[in-house]
Amino acid sequence: MRLLWLSALACNGNAHALLNYPHFEEWQEDFEWLYHPLLPSTHAFVEVEEGIEGVEILIVDGTLEEGLVKNRLVYNELLARYAAEAKCIVTVGTCATFGGIFAQGGEGRSGLHFSKERRHGRFDDFWEKTVSLPGCPVQPEVLAGTLSMLRLGEPLPLDALHRPKYFYAYTVHDGCTRNEYFEYKIDEHRFGALEGCMFYEHGCQGTFTHGSCNKILWNGVHSKTRAGTPCMGCTEPDFPRETLWRTSKHMGIPARMPLGVPRRAYLSLAGIAKAFRIERFERPMMEDERG
């Protein structure tokens, strides 16, 4: 299957992350890079500008900017040309999907279809054939897996923002090793510790962020939240929010609730959970259970 990877305003993190895909070499045998920002490709960028044939999947990376010129041509026009031809379009990363960080750095910047959660409509003709893979960067397993499924024509159920459910129906909270501290509402958390949950004080967005970070695991071994770093919500339309390392609260009550959980239900459960002092959660994990 022939892939054309075009980057607008990007950091190249999605491309580099993909190289870490454990089976990259074998996986790549099924694909041909018509153009890729790092890897050897069939065409040079200048040729892409002149016009190339046979694009099957268009991969859009980076924040779009009105009037942006990478070399000779207006980038958005280049994009529209290949988007019309491609069977399918995949927006990789939060920048290409929702605008992301760089959308905040200048005028006229957005994702392919979205400005944050709002559909801006400029590329509406291509909406039906677009798959959204947000993430900053997108996990390599998500990108490689999606492309393979598209190639094989396997069903790929999408949610309302066109994210494949297989990867984005989970929250980052699913599978975090700090879950028990969340369940029992232990709100103390200190950095540099194995214990504690970062929902209450340190801005963890895991419970309302769509993604497989704690299911697939990053680099196959770990994740931010497991490593004591709060989830910054990098797959979400409003990434990056302000004051990322502190939980915003109203009179001590977290301003954002876990995905789909009514506040009343959350607060009732929290009240009950908080009533109990559970000894195990008050001592270091590595200490003996008794004595």
Added chain:
Amino acid sequence: MIKEQHRAEKKAKRRGEIVRTALKLFAEKGFYATTIPEMARDLKMSVGNLYNYFSSKEILAQEIIREISAYLGARIREVNEAELSVREKIRRIVTIYFETARDEPEMIDFFLRVYLSNREVFHEGCEGMICVNEFVTEIMIFFDDGVASGALKNQDFFSAFGLFMGYLGGMVFLNGENILPRALEEYVDDISENIYNALKVS
């Protein structure tokens, strides 16, 4: 079928009567001075039968506080769900509290004289705020909405909670001691205004 339903209904009714009688006695005489035989006498039932409903005085007291919390919680929830300004919501909550003190004085008495004074009774089974969860949850939601809408100052929950509830409890206490020159309802406007001023964004 119908018979069974009938029996369950009857049982629930009886249960309600027990709670009401116990509430009255507890509120009047305090937790320790009230005895199960005394309750049974008032209810015209045997002590043994009463124990079929509640296996101890503590459990009965816990049931009572849960019901009071549910009662107040449900009424405050109506306020929370109404389209009202924060100021107006405060007025409604104060009104609810004072109305309850007037119409169901035992509830507030029980809350102040038993629940808050005999904490040992509630240690097992009513840890933390479990038994008043519904009430506290609604107060939390009220605060949360207030801060989110920009009307209330973002501060520590307990500072705000103490200010609000302590004030109302104090007024009911003064009223109960017949110290207040005017009827409790007549204080609603002033008190609501004071609470609002103390909690609003400066």
Added chain:
Amino acid sequence: MAEVRLELIEKIEGEAQVRYFYEEERVDFAEILFVTGRGIEKILEGRDPWDALTINPRVCGICGHAHLIATVRALEDCYTDLKLSPKARKVRELTLAFELLQNHFKWFYLTILPLLDLEAPRRSVLEPSRILGEMIALLAGQYPHNSYAIPGGITCEITPVDLHGVRQRHRHLQKLFRRGVIDVDLEAFVRCDRIEAMLKREGDLPRAMQRILDRGWERLGRSCDRFIVFGHNDLFVAGKSIGTRLQKHLDLRYLRESSIEGSRARRVLYREKSYETGPLARAMLLKTPLTKEAHRRYGDSLFSRILARVCEIPRLLRYTEALIASIDLSESAWIDPGPLPEEAEGTGIVEAARGSLIHRLQIKEGKIARYRIVTPTQWNLGNGSREEPGVAQSALIGLHREDPAELVFKAFDVCSVCTTK
């Protein structure tokens, strides 16, 4: 008759344009232009200072970790009495060094070898890159784009199990280096000072260097012969060197940034002069034997530049091995430094893969009032005038039409996204 040609240079973490001015058959002048920019510094203004820990790694997909470490150092510099445990300091050094290693492998295999018409199996780059990513992730949560370094230490507790995973991969990596890059004993290689001895070994490095010699390119790409290194640790020393004349003292007040017409990059000068930064500069300051010898023979040419960079790999491998062995896990991972001051200024300096990276910030009323980043590529690729050309510019000027201009250019390892931020 003068002729002007505009060329697009791609696959450099973005693109750049070079406008060559030919006089006869030679490059008479060249301008390096970066046409897109993202405005990271502006995005940071007005934000909570800690947000920089999240935003800044996203400056760059290949050296983002260096940006994180520079950020945390700049934030820590805002405190007057911040404590950092040796463990936290060492773990940070480790993850940073792992990124350097990964970048070196990627650059050598993905950028340099193809320009020398040499092929190597794809896994020569994929395997070390992936393993190094895992090593960083084991300590920092993920790679790329983690934010595990925070004022006072690191966010995570490291267990012996994590460290064990790092150690095993380190052994694997050493094996890959010897199997692919050059088959030598690391210890001995670091002390080796004979180019011929290196060329005789098996591996992609000797193949590449031999190819450069065979094509007679070893003296191409010579530039200003001035080197600068701002970061220092147990591996690198700071200072500047003009040719081989060394001066250890540097003062950031002499650093000057200026904008370049037609380009989104800003140029940086030290005492009004351009300096080369990066592995060659680091090697020149350390006087590492093999690079010193290359420089003696061929000057600051692409030969020396490429060799210096690849030769940093074994040094980094030994450095990280010693670091791992010296970590005392019983120390705290994080020591609470208290809140950041409401008004402060801080500077964070890091030796990144491509050279010195400097972050400077100013906090006012608890928010970021100003944030400035000076990247290595700005030193090396910044445009100058005909009188005072930039480093890469000088290297391009004088090249013959037939010379490998792209190789000369890419030997600096251009990172377009970092240059314009």
